[in-house]
């Protein structure tokens with residue numbers, strides 16, 4: 337028999353535990369807030385690199401407004417599509433969308449495009465502090481300028497300190513319209529988009545500007561005048577760097593100032609110091625700089641193209657010590673961009689990244705063994721004369737019904753039901769163009785066992801032209817992964833994994849695959865939904881360089897109908913939540 341006092345004590349204990357739980361939640365996410373935004377997406381005239389063009393803007397601004405929130409907050413974006421003739425979706429790059437996979441903003445995968453004139457309300461929790469961004473994920477709308485920053489401030493203490501911060505979103509820009517670019521990519525003969533006309537820092541660049549000829553304008557109210565970073569001496573600043581480039585891989589440097597890398601894709605890393613940093617499309621970093629140089633001067637901040645043979649002027653802006661005139665140019669030349677094809681140097685930077693040793697739950701080491709390993713061979717091929725990128729010889733062509741709905745409601749006609757290949761032929765020689773230049777197109781899905789650990793080995797190869805293999809940064813939606821290894825040449829099953837780092841491998845959502853090499857990532861399939869995993873170079877995704885993964889979709893109880901009313905689900909009644 338339990339005495340009254342014991343019962344009371346038990347009750348007290350339970351109540352006490354409940355309050356402790358609330359306190360812990362409160363400490364993890366003090367005062368979570370709901371942050372509301374109203375956005376209109378429309379095309380406007382703008383001069384990102386001093387040449388007027390049309391860009392896809394949000395609320396009349398390019399880049400779109402920066403979202404700032406605190407970890408634990410809910411972000412609500414009421415988006416109205418004011419484009420005249422095309423749908424739109426926005427992907428929140430790096431946000432986990434745990435429990436809200438229909439808010440991931442990927443056309444054909446997580447939702448239907450929002451039609452012209454329609455409004456869709458994105459609602460999601462930003463549970464992890466970090467440097468993120470958002471961008472269009474329909475057609476090549478990211479190349480058209482549809483992007484902006486998303487900064488999630490930490491709700492608890494961070495493993496480093498700083499006095500001030502700047503946000504730097506990097507992109508590349510073409511004068512040729514995105515529609516023309518898309519036509520070229522699917523034309524026979526193929527017309528490549530070529531290298532960007534300009535690089536942009538926070539949407540600002542200067543086409544072909546020459547310091548020698550004095551044609552760069554560092555001051556003024558023009559839309560292309562650089563975003564200058566004004567600093568006080570002897571302070572520590574956090575630079576939040578993110579790259580949403582369509583094509584360019586970049587090397588970034590701040591003249592005379594070392595950078596200490598502390599964050600990658602919203603994950604703390606073991607700090608390390610560099611003179612310059614490599615950043616590929618889809619990645620983000622935080623670096624700390626100390627303003628400990630001569631405060632009577634300004635210093636160059638530069639970003640230049642690497643990884644492909646460059647044909648674009650280096651992007652420049654200034655680190656401006658507050659007592660110096662903001663437009664006063666440094667007497668010295670801007671930092672030299674390392675050789676574009678110095679892949680040894682790029683790999684050495686990638687190898688420096690390590691997960692921080694002060695482990696938090698999110699940064700624990702990966703499970704030692706995967707349940708399944710999928711090998712994805714990246715090749716350039718032909719399909720009916722068009723140039724495509726293919727994964728295990730299948731080039732991704734997205735269906736009209738979003739996978740999230742077709743998997744959940746078992747609409748078997750919505751996509752190819754046969755599972756895509758897990759690997760590629762043993763005899764495939766990655767050092768030469770494919771013996772069979774042709775690929776097929778398809779839209780099958782890799783179905784992953786819920787809560788299983790999955791390895792994906794991304795295997796690079798020779799493209800269609802001899803002696804050519806390119807850089808491909810692969811981005812995974814809905815998850816972070818551990819980058820467990822990089823290697824040159826072909827991944828050898830049973831051997832290559834012996835070198836995996838399962839101790840302090842960096843946690844990320846984007847990983848670069850180097851020419852003629854492989855990159856292995858490991859993740860736990862614990863986020864119910866359908867998720868894109870693809871090369872983040874916009875023309876490459878457009879040419880089919882991606883796969884779709886899905887896990888635990890049958891666990892999703894209620895999916896807002898508004899996300900999925902198209903294709904085979906077009907008849908779904910309005911204002912209904914589908915579930916059960």
Ligand SMILES: O=C1O[C@H]([C@@H](O)CO)C(O)=C1O
Pocket residue numbers: 526528716723799806875876879
């Ligand atoms: O996808 C691409 O196509 C071109 C080239 O391979 C064919 O012209 C290029 O450089 C790419 O990255």
